[in-house]
Amino acid sequence: MSLQGKKVAIFVDQQYQEMEVWYPYYRLVEEGAEVHVIAAEAGKTYPSKTGYPCKSDKSYDEVKPFDYDGVIAPGGFAPDFIRRHPASSAFIAQVDAQGKLVAGICHGPWCLCSANVLRGRHCTSFFAIKDDVVNAGGVWEDSEVVVDKNLVTSRKPADLPAFMRACIEVLSKQ
């Protein structure tokens, strides 16, 4: 249980990719961390792309980046909804500014584009959004997981084992 005492935020909104929310969630719990699902509204149930429910714990407006050791942006089309809320981008930017874990998988890096935390940094994403990541200043590569200090990014659900192995490592060293 290497993450006891750590608190991690996972962002969610409609059309999230099922495993890119729930694998990190259960994995961090298994490792002893406290995990909060954060969304536009607290206590609301958001459907995944196939309708799998995820109930948010807190809303962007009621959380402080200082209280968290990291933030994870899942994929699916949820990021297109997540980044409609400026508070979500601000949260990511501040966690990044504090040098704490900022992680995004699949389409999740859309949130990192809007948080403007990719300029000059090594990263990856689902290949379909590569142009947006590059246009946001990211140095994009097609790898299972890319770790650039506190920034961890991956491409797709199959990368989840490598993605979480890297996230846990970054968190445990923080």
Added chain:
Amino acid sequence: MSLQGKKVAIFVDQQYQEMEVWYPYYRLVEEGAEVHVIAAEAGKTYPSKTGYPCKSDKSYDEVKPFDYDGVIAPGGFAPDFIRRHPASSAFIAQVDAQGKLVAGICHGPWCLCSANVLRGRHCTSFFAIKDDVVNAGGVWEDSEVVVDKNLVTSRKPADLPAFMRACIEVLSKQ
């Protein structure tokens, strides 16, 4: 019937926004134009976000930009699938290079980002992708329709009347 003799391409892929394909389609037909639905595969039926079917006429690989007077990129999440095919971006770039109608509505401008035709040009889109459009060099504004020479962009289905009025005007002056 101000568009007789004109030929226009409408791009489509799964999860297209119903009206942002079909209103331009029927409107251009009503105005006398020949309209081709173009997708990754010819003769394939693509479902909209709610499952409304749209059968493609041709594939990106079998069409030449010179044969067309304009191209329209609809919204919904279809653009995320459309721009996975480099041939779609190349088509848009060449139509633009020839000074012919390049139009995108809602999330459609994602295709214009990947075709790299927005640098320094006035445009709009659905507000959620504004950061990607700006990062791609677009001069973004929140207007019902923005016309910058051969580039016509709008934000959402409610803008379709203004969007098509502008598209028809650009096409008829070409």
Added chain:
Amino acid sequence: MSLQGKKVAIFVDQQYQEMEVWYPYYRLVEEGAEVHVIAAEAGKTYPSKTGYPCKSDKSYDEVKPFDYDGVIAPGGFAPDFIRRHPASSAFIAQVDAQGKLVAGICHGPWCLCSANVLRGRHCTSFFAIKDDVVNAGGVWEDSEVVVDKNLVTSRKPADLPAFMRACIEVLSKQ
């Protein structure tokens, strides 16, 4: 904008055919008309056959035929629900009596059967309801659009360009 100052009603109910509501709606708006979606309940969202939403502006009970320049009955299975409300049939009959546009496409002419406005008039519909139209006195023909004075009818979504061209012509001459 040939229809500025005109006001047109489009009837809607569950299981409407997506394009047979929305193409007329946007087309009339593009032409400058004021368009009201009218249903059994005002302010209610009705799902199309695939679930595409359409929110009604007014209910049958709160509108007066004299205030409108025309009425359009879409297809899908919505007409089976629309004509369960006698007020909808009465509205159509009175608009017809005033010589103003009465239009129906696909299964829409079911509403015209129940409004009893087809006796001895040239018209068409989706072929599956031909017997009901003939039994209601209609002189049925298999054409893209049939115009008999203020009565405009068509068969299916593919006829929408011709259908709206005719509707706009009848409206602009009223």
Added chain:
Amino acid sequence: MSLQGKKVAIFVDQQYQEMEVWYPYYRLVEEGAEVHVIAAEAGKTYPSKTGYPCKSDKSYDEVKPFDYDGVIAPGGFAPDFIRRHPASSAFIAQVDAQGKLVAGICHGPWCLCSANVLRGRHCTSFFAIKDDVVNAGGVWEDSEVVVDKNLVTSRKPADLPAFMRACIEVLSKQ
């Protein structure tokens, strides 16, 4: 088992009303009859309004009215598809001409309109299609079941017990 030796046809097509096919089916089997599900194609699985499957035994084209003691037209929107096949109307008309059971429930009487077997006869249906039934010559009344010699009609699923009680009686007296 009062119907041993009797053979009854039940028509089916997409969007049939679940109970208006399956209650008659099982009820007639329980009473000893041989029941054939007949549709446009043999061996094809047709979905009900909610997707409940029904596999056809035979197609309209391969059955002879003389081989059957009766025919039942269910409701839902299936009748709108059933009567697109002239052979279905011809089958009903001939079974009627032979004085054998012709039954329709809910929207089922649409099939009887197209088979032209309602002229001057007492009947009922789902109230939404009353105008079509009256226009087809039917003497319509709002009753749980209406029996006019070999013609049995009802309005909705809740009428199924009375509907089948009457159908079994007509069949057993044939």
Added chain:
Amino acid sequence: MSLQGKKVAIFVDQQYQEMEVWYPYYRLVEEGAEVHVIAAEAGKTYPSKTGYPCKSDKSYDEVKPFDYDGVIAPGGFAPDFIRRHPASSAFIAQVDAQGKLVAGICHGPWCLCSANVLRGRHCTSFFAIKDDVVNAGGVWEDSEVVVDKNLVTSRKPADLPAFMRACIEVLSKQ
């Protein structure tokens, strides 16, 4: 109408098998019985496996076994939800103790396992739950219907005619 004066309970919960609720329901009504749909909540609409609605009349907590002449447990996955409510098992056990009709079809015998009414009794079920029935003491056989005094069981929807023939016989002899 051999069951006039009889009152029968049919249990229901989400994911019930459509015909294993509605065929018994309509059949018993046709035979003159009073039928109550009983579930965890009264007046609640429960969806079948495909979403076909069934509204409950009463809840387990407000009914007395003495008031009923029999109880039917349908299949689908509803029994997995039904037997989560101890009152449902208690109801079945008491009806059985009074020697009155206890019937289960398909997965319905799961409810009979939890009511502990199968020990040493001849019965059947859907083959997938045979191990649970045998482990609950049932003497399982693969027959269309098995009648052991007041206990009537069947395997699947196709057995419904035989199942209801047997249920009606047991009820009418009670």
Added chain:
Amino acid sequence: MSLQGKKVAIFVDQQYQEMEVWYPYYRLVEEGAEVHVIAAEAGKTYPSKTGYPCKSDKSYDEVKPFDYDGVIAPGGFAPDFIRRHPASSAFIAQVDAQGKLVAGICHGPWCLCSANVLRGRHCTSFFAIKDDVVNAGGVWEDSEVVVDKNLVTSRKPADLPAFMRACIEVLSKQ
């Protein structure tokens, strides 16, 4: 990576509970194990309760228990389909006989009932199937995870962290 060199089978069939297949899958891969999804057919895509796809690697008929270090039976209604195949029960029974990991979560223990590996052993399950587990000889308790030598069982998705922690421990000690 404590499980390098280990090979684990996860059973799957339609209506599996999403996380009870995919969390164990990714978790074991993260820990270095080789994981095979095994079902009635190899190479077939099975939908979860909400339609999330899972493609099988191998079929029950082509795998040997000796080649595996453990087997996991997920919940949802998949177990009701899994245990329709005697080869699945035989596989579990043999893995158990070899003292290797046999794990079941939620409704998964239905498979263990049919494999007859619960007699006299401490275990848990989703509470709705407790009667079946007890009738199969299991000593049931309501705990997050129950470990009885090589047998690991849990109740529901929320138990997945504890469930996998225990599975990994049993596997790594084998």
